[in-house]
Amino acid sequence: MKLSNELKAFEERLGHRFKRPDLLVRAVTHSSISSATRPDNQRLEFLGDRVLGLVMSEALLAADTDAAEGQLAPRFNALVRKETCADVARQIDLGAVLKLGRSEMMSGGRRKEALLGDAMEAVIAAVYKDAGFGVAQKLVLRLWGDRIATVKADARDAKTSLQEWAQARGQKPPKYVQISRSGPDHAPVFTIEVQLESGEMAQATAGSKRQAEQTAAQSLLQTLGA
Template identity: 45%
Template structure:
């Protein structure tokens, strides 16, 4: 275990006292047929909260003159699954994931949601093993670059589409769930968004929020083209 996870620990910049935490962080629910609690979902829960705190602290210090709404939009963009998946790809996390053969054959190592969850698990493992300092160091070393990609607070697609409709005196966009598929541990949601007077768009994602954002982005792109 120590040998196989050593490159990942090095990429994280932390020497683990309990390397079993890191192994747990990269273990998907499907591994071992999902029996028991030896998978990363609890660490994912913890890592999500640690990430949120560190990013909030970073934004509070970096943008002392910004209002709460602007900080909230920056925060939402930085802690979303897409950002976590990008960091996971940067550190090569996919190569270390432990999952069932079926999950792997279905493309699990390329699944952005699964990578994002494991990245949260890694943050949780860093926190449990060494306290806030190593988790904070890892987050700052990878998320500052994401933060600096946009000088202005980001505007998510759903907000932008809502503003587009309001500016034209139209009702607010409507979202509906068309379909839910996939296993319980890795569901896929198909969401449709419509604006009165225009053909709708739909998109799929591993959460309703992600699918709605993608659908809104697609509709907004068409409306503004």
């Protein structure tokens, strides 16, 4: 199989040339365009999630030999969560080479966080199957870069930090209320409001409830100076 010029350029951005180009093609094929002769990337995504997890587990243990499991777990979650994978995907412009169905293309699929994060995991699995764990590990560590070294500061997500802020002041946990939901089923947009018992609140809009909640919590934390 010969790769298109776009995928060859992506190989350069990724930093890995595939001996089995079919693996890369599959890794960038979304279920919205898959067929009996064109398998999608979901199975690779499943594998890539596990490869990424092992790479990050080893990296965190090596980076801090004294950290307890309770300290390592939130750091691990910060490094492997979908938002981080999507951020790395944007770094190498993975969205530009995704193979999508018409509906996904029309709804901005190349920019969707969940779709990018899934595809990044699939690409990791493709590299693993193409060249083995050692090569995949080096690639992941290079692409994630200083995120590993700085993860201590990013280990607690905004919702966790806001809940701890409220509890430290004797308040009930923050309440998240869905204000609105718009857009088609395949590309919904949610507006979420986070409310504190003491009256402070903030709103955010995103393509998933989880992201809207996180963004709202972050906005409120900034308002509180926390």
